Amino acid sequence: MDLEKSAPAARGDTPRGEGCLVVAIRLPVRIVVLVLVVPVRMVWDALVVAGRFLNDTVFRPLGRASLWVGRAVFVWPFVGLWRYVLVPLGGALAWLGKVLVVLPAVGLYRHVLTPVGHALLWVYAHVLTPAGHAVVWLLRGVGAVCAAIGAGVYAGLARLTRYLVVVPAVWLYTWVLAPVGRAVAWCAKGLVRLVTTTVTGIGMGLYWIARVLFVLPALAVWRWVLVPVGRVLAVVAREVGGALGHAWRVAGRVSLAVGRFLGTLFRWVFVEPARWVYRSVLTPVGHVVRDAVLRPAAEAARGVGRAARQALASVRTTARQARADVRRMLLGEPKGPRSDGRPKAREVRGAQNASGGTDALTKS
Missing domain, CATH: 4.10.280 (MYOD Basic-Helix-Loop-Helix Domain, subunit B)
Known part of the structure; x- marks a missing residue:
């Protein structure tokens, strides 16, 4: 079918959307790929058939036997240990824990800790709480006295701090530090503007130098060299991929035909003669042996x-x-x-x- 599709291209009638390069590459690539892929596909199909046969006759029974052996060796002993040893032992330990720990703890809580707790609660409610209220009242009185004394001391210290520290500091900031800071800021702005202008000029010069020496040649190489070569390589890769898919499908049909031929040959060489021998020779002999020997015996x-x-x-x-x-x-x-x-x-x-x-x- 692909040879028929490529015939118009050979006559000079190029299919729509495909160039002469595509048509010239397609046919030899498909022929070479078909010759290389057919043996690989036949070997692959043979390996698949052998794998299925081994899976059905060896691996699956071996897996089932291994699963049964694993159950017999690992699962069943642990199940028996759990069911007949650990569960009864756990029940016995739970009963012992209940008798030796839970019941004594419940009795201790009920007959010892609960009365002691009620006694402590009564002491807290009728002794400690009134004593605490009295101590709090005394502390509040002492705190009020200390607060009055502290307020007077704080007012005096605040007035001294205002006239000795705050007022001189405000005068110093207003008439000395602020003018000096404005002058320093104006000088810093001028210096920053000068440095910015210098760096900008140097950057523009470096930009044009790099554009002329690197960017424009790289753009020309990309546009006039790499893009055409990439398109050609893309066409070749696409055709190789299509050829591989087509060759794989054709090789599958060839492998299927070869497999059917070998199966038919095996059938006529081994199976049919064995079936004929079974039907024509062994079955009558078996009937004779059954009627003449086995039944009388x-x-x-x-x-007897x-x-x-x-x-x-x-x-x-x-x-x-x-x-x-x-x-x-x-x-x-x-x-x-x-x-x-x-x-x-x-x-x-x-x-x-x-x-x-x-x-x-x-x-x-």
Whole structure:
């Protein structure tokens, strides 16, 4: 598509808004970039496929196993420690703290500190407060006397200060310091104006010298050299960027076609023969083995199991009858058989007691 787009430019019909330089740069840049980008894109797609395969077959199961191992090694022991050790221990410590600290503190506050506080409050209200009021009244009287004395002393000192310090200082400022200060200020203004004029003239001269020697040549270099070169480089960079994007998309389609070809080849070389062997060879052989070997073997195993269970049942029946015969020979016939054919426990116990008594009499 890009070759077709560049065909009018090759015939001399330049697209609107693009110069000959753009058209001359575009085609070789796109060809070179396409040749360089296609292998990179194919390697990138191969790495992506390999990464997805490794993620699905290795990393994800390994991550799940690591997560389970981490839970088993770190989380579950701490959960068990928290649930079965720390929580009961915390409850026991809370109970001990309540019994050993809270309840004694409450009793101390209620039976010791509260009465002491009430006593201190009574002392403050009925002893300290009247005494404080009396002291304040005495201090107010002493303060009034001292204030009257201080006011007289202050008035005398103020009058002496006025006539000895303030009046001479005002005269000195009005008739000596003010004229001298005005003269000094007028001289300073003239000096500042002279210095300003001199510095301004020197600055203007330096400004024009710097403009002629540096600014105008730099402006000419920028306008007639750097700007055209920058425009050319911008066009080249834009075309290289466009060529990279186009080559990346074309390389993606080429890589997709190559991947599909390799997938089809792998399918017809490995998958389809394996599927044909499974369907045409292994499945019939498996059915034959199942029908000719496994099912008869299973039936024989089930028959052996039934025979073994029947033999065990007959052995249990024979053993039960033998135990009943031995019990009958040792203890005698029971008077009233139970519903399950065995003698009652009370009768058997009586027979045992009777036989025990007979044995005792025989022994005696």
